[in-house]
Amino acid sequence: MELLKTPAEARAFSRAAKARGERVALVPTMGYLHEGHFSLIRLARQGAAAVMVSLFVNPAQFGPGEDLGRYPRDFERDRVLCEREGVKALFAPDVLAVYPPGFSTSVEVAGPMSAGLCGASRPGHFRGVATVVTKLLCACEPDLAVFGQKDAQQAAVIRRLVRDLDLPVEIVVAPIVREADGLAMSSRNVYLSPAERAQAPALKAALDEASALFARGERRAKRLAEAARARLEMTPLARIDYVELVDAENLAPVEIVDQPSLLALAVFFGATRLIDNAHLTP
C-alpha cells in the first residue's frame, strides 16, 4: 500500500493505475475506521482494482464549537486496517497540503440540500464538505467514489455537486452498517459514556417505529415524525436536534410521503451528536 501526502502524489498514483488499465475508486474518510468504512472499501474493491482511501479530518466542515480538536484519530491503526482490507493507496494529507496559505475557494450547494437538516444545526458544514470532496475528486480523479448512507445529506450534496460541476466520477452510496443492537456505526460513538451508549439504539428504534407506521399505510409526514419523536422522548439521555421527513433526492421537506422520502434524525447524547436515517418508499 502506498502512502500519499499531497494532491500531486494522489493524482500520480491514480494516473499510473489508469495507465495500467485499472479502474480507480476513492473512499473519502476522516479516519478512525470502523465496519461502516470497511463496507465502503469492499464495495469500492468490487468496482475497481485500485482502491484509494483518503484520510483527512477536514477543519472546514467543523463549526467553531464543534469537536474538531477531539475528533478521534489513530493513524497507525487506520493504516494497518487499510492494508488488511486491500487498499492500494492511503492519501493522508496534512492540513497545509489541502489548504495552503492563500486558499480562497469554496464550493456550495444551495437550497434545502445544504440549509436543511444538519445544515440548519451546522452552518457552513456542507460548504466545507462540498469543497473538500470536490478537491479530493479533482486530485484523485477516481472512476468511482463511495460514500455511506448514514450521512445521507452529505451523499445528496455530493451527488448534486458531481452532476452540477460535470465531474467525471460515479458516486456509489453504501447502506448503513449497524452494531448488533441497531446503533449506526460512527467514529463518534466512542464519545458515548456507557449509559449513553446503552440508550443510543433509540435512534434506530425511532426509525423502526415510524417505518412500521408507514408500512401500516400512514403517509402524513407529521404523524410519521411524531412516532419517531415519541420513541426518542422515551429515552432519558436523548435530546432531539431534529426529526424530519424530506424528499429522498432534493431533501426538501415533505408533508405527504407519496414519493421516495427520507426520515432523518439527529439526536444529542450529552455533547455527542448522532445521526441516522431510513428510506420510506411508497
Add this chain to the structure above:
Amino acid sequence: MELLKTPAEARAFSRAAKARGERVALVPTMGYLHEGHFSLIRLARQGAAAVMVSLFVNPAQFGPGEDLGRYPRDFERDRVLCEREGVKALFAPDVLAVYPPGFSTSVEVAGPMSAGLCGASRPGHFRGVATVVTKLLCACEPDLAVFGQKDAQQAAVIRRLVRDLDLPVEIVVAPIVREADGLAMSSRNVYLSPAERAQAPALKAALDEASALFARGERRAKRLAEAARARLEMTPLARIDYVELVDAENLAPVEIVDQPSLLALAVFFGATRLIDNAHLTP
C-alpha cells in the same frame, strides 16, 4: 471541426484526442469573436494539437440590470472563424445543457479577488465566472486553458480556483490585443456610438499616463491612480467606475508599488462598460 452541444460530448471529444496522444487546449469564450480571441486560439495551438473553443454566453455572470439580453451574438460567423483558425471542436451548449433544472452548485473565490474591482460593481459576477469555468474545465478536461489579460481579475480568480481545487490544467494568460488607436479589443466595443468609440482610447491613454509616471520613479499608488484618473476626466463621454492599483496576484489594494502590481480601470461610455489594465513592475 466538430460541433459539440453537451458536456458529455465535450468530454468524449477531449478523451478521444488524448487517446490519440494529442494535448487538448480549451479557449473559453462568450462568442462574437475578435482578434483578441484569435490570439488566444493561436497560443492554444502552440501548446496543443486539439484546440477546443467553448462559446457560451453565461447568464450566471450577468447581473439583473446588465447586458445579457443584448450581448452580441453571431454563431454562424463564430463557427466559420473558428474553423478558419484551425479549431478542432466548438463546444456551444444551450443554457439548459449547462444549467439543467435543479442545478444548485456554485464555486466562489473569496476575498479581494472577487469582491474588489469589477466584483464591487458587479456583485455575483465572479461567482458566475468561477462556476462556469470550473464546469468547462471538468467537462472538457483540457491540458491547458487560455484566457485573456484584458479580463485580468477573471484570470486571477481562475488561477486561484484551479490551484485551490487541484484542477489538473495549466492556465495560460495571453496579452491584451488592441485596435490601432489603443482600444483593447472587446465584444462590447460594438455597443459604442461613433462619438464614444472616438473617445474610448482614453482608457489606454490613462494607463500610459500612469505607466510613464511610474517609469519616472513614482511608487505611490494614489499618485499613479490620480494620473490615470486625470486623463479620463479630460474625456467628456467617459464616466469612471474605478481606477485602482492592486497586487498583481491576490488583487488586494496596494499603497506603494513595491511588488508586481496591476493598474486596473473600468469606465462607462453611456451604458457600455469598458475595462483595461496594465502591469506596473518595480
